[in-house]
Amino acid sequence: MRDRRTIKKEKQRLFIILGDLYDEHEPLDFKHPPGSTADCETCQRIAKCSDVINKLEKELDQQEPKKIKQASLGYHEPKVKRTPLKVKQYRVYHVLSAAGDAFYYRVLTKRALLSDFAPSERATLVVTEITEAEWDTIHFESGKHGFVGLKTLISINRxxxxxxxxxxxxxSIKACKRKEADDFIFYDGENHDALMAFCLPSTTLKTRKGNKLQISTTRGSFSIAPGMYLTKNSLNRLDSYDKDEFEQIYDIAEKKVWVSAAE
Incomplete structure (x- = not known):
């Protein structure tokens, strides 16, 4: 029986020959796949070379030492009781004090953040856990001109x-409030006339699809669908919002207007 070294050398030599045969057959590839036709001399040589390589691989497999079954190894190995490692799980909290101060903490427990506050303050704190789904939405000012996300701070283990x-x-970053409140109207899909009057001096047209209204202003055009809100500021500029957006931005208040005494 040949040794493994001799078999591997022979197998490597045949792989080189097989590669040359495939190159030789390349001009005929459009007619038939390599090694598939008995009438083609190159195909016959490819098939014969492949058969010899397969036989060599089987010969190598036969010389592999038999593997000991895992069950027999387990019988002789001493059984060691392993205790699982405890991974420290940090949590992120938003903390609001009675004085209106707000903070973000990343700690192992709520008790860890309470140590930053006086005993008299702890009972009045409003502590809310920030879930991982919210990490991408929170950013902090960092330095004079930069911002850093909460997820980045967590990634560097802050x-x-x-x-x-x-x-x-x-x-350049300041807060501002409107000097006058915005007016608004809710489009329910039927109050076309009221909404058209609200949009003046901008023009409003009904569309053929989805009961929408097309509003044309000096700053461009947009459409509004039933269930949306339309706002107008003191400069008669119009903006549209869906229900969730509107409720996040505005508080609704009654509005006094001049009403005809004849009605």
Whole structure:
């Protein structure tokens, strides 16, 4: 019986020959696949070379030492009781104090963040856990001009107090409030005339699809569908919102207007 080294060398030599045969057959590939036709001399040589390589592989398999069954190994191995490793699971919390101060903490337990506050403050704190789904939506000002996401702070393993509500250090970022409240109207799909009057001096047309209204303003055109809100500011600029967007931005208040005494 030949040794494994001799068989491997022979197998390597035949692989080189087989590669040359495939190159030789390449101009005929459009007629038939390599090694598939008995009438083709190159195909016959490819098939014969492949058969010899298969026989060599079987010969190598026969010389492989028999593997010991896993069950027999388990019988002789001493059984060691392994205790699972405890992975530290940090959580992110939003903390709101009675004074209106707000913070973000990344700690192992709520008790860890309470140590930052006086005993008299702890009972009044509003602590809310921030789920992983919300991490991408929270960002902090970092430095004079940069911002960093909560997910980034977690990825670099920042712990303890990781953020707080404070005045912006970027001079160009300020808060503003409207001097006058915006007017709004709800489009229920039937109050076309009222909505058209609300949009004046902008023009409004009914569309053929979905009971929508097309509104044309000096700043462009947009459409509004039933179930949406339309707002108008003091400059007569119009904006549209769906129900969720509107309720997040606005609080509704009664509006006094001049009403004809004859009605």
């Amino acid at each position: 712990t303890g107090r990781i953020g707080e509500m404070a005045f912006s250090k970027v001079q």
